[in-house]
Amino acid sequence: MKLYYAPETCSLSPHIVLRELGLSFELVRVDNRKKTTEDGRDFMDINPKGYVAALELDDGTILTEGPAILLYLADLHPRAELAPRMGSGERYRLLEWLAFLNSEIHAGLAPLFDVSLPAAAGERFRAKIHKRFDYLEGVLARQDYLMGERFGVADAYLYTLLGWCRFFEIELAHWLALNGYRERIGARPAVREAHDAEESRSFG
Numbered sequence: 001m002k003l004y005y006a007p008e009t010c011s012l013s014p015h016i017v018l019r020e021l022g023l024s025f026e027l028v029r030v031d032n033r034k035k036t037t038e039d040g041r042d043f044m045d046i047n048p049k050g051y052v053a054a055l056e057l058d059d060g061t062i063l064t065e066g067p068a069i070l071l072y073l074a075d076l077h078p079r080a081e082l083a084p085r086m087g088s089g090e091r092y093r094l095l096e097w098l099a100f101l102n103s104e105i106h107a108g109l110a111p112l113f114d115v116s117l118p119a120a121a122g123e124r125f126r127a128k129i130h131k132r133f134d135y136l137e138g139v140l141a142r143q144d145y146l147m148g149e150r151f152g153v154a155d156a157y158l159y160t161l162l163g164w165c166r167f168f169e170i171e172l173a174h175w176l177a178l179n180g181y182r183e184r185i186g187a188r189p190a191v192r193e194a195h196d197a198e199e200s201r202s203f204g
């Protein structure tokens with residue numbers, strides 16, 4: 001398998017999951033501005049949508065969209081229990097979380113990367129994110145992980161998104177449980193390894 005990634009982006013979550021599962025994979029860095037890969041290909045040929053993450057399976061199939069990639073990986077190793085089994089009631093709870101993370105947190109934070117965003121619009125996006133973080137704070141004050149007491153794919157995703165707060169003047173320490181959650185996940189060996197691997201690869 002190959003994971004097409006760009007450092008500090010949402011592709012960190014499948015990267016973490018690949019390492020949590022001990023799967024063998026190759027990392028291919030993408031220049032998100034030029035839409036090229038580090039091995040000299042046009043990334044638009046790989047994902048015509050033009051964004052990471054993209055996962056290339058051994059038969060050449062390309063899978064995109066973070067939540068789909070996360071579930072695909074978790075299902076390769078059901079015994080690791082990074083996602084509840086298909087057909088179980090808990091599976092729908094996980095889908096609920098992945099939809100929330102994708103549409104409310106990921107899509108809620110993404111506009112803040114736009115340096116031309118008017119200040120007033122930025123404030124509105126921040127205010128909405130604060131409300132969503134208040135909700136997450138309530139959940140994580142009662143349980144260690146999104147699905148309960150066990151780390152899973154949704155946590156790899158939320159961990160990754162919370163890492164963007166430092167770019168947007170969102171002070172995560174304001175939410176004690178959420179901040180503790182991020183620190184706890186950040187200490188996992190697979191997470192450290194993923195950060196180290198992304199930082200140690202230069203391109204361009």
Ligand SMILES: N[C@@H](CCC(=O)N[C@@H](CS)C(=O)NCC(=O)O)C(=O)O
Nearest residue numbers: 009010011032050051052053065066
């Ligand atoms: N809908 C996609 C969005 C992925 C996405 O937003 N990727 C960003 C990095 S976090 C990206 O590569 N953006 C580059 C671009 O849109 O040009 C998903 O959920 O996986």
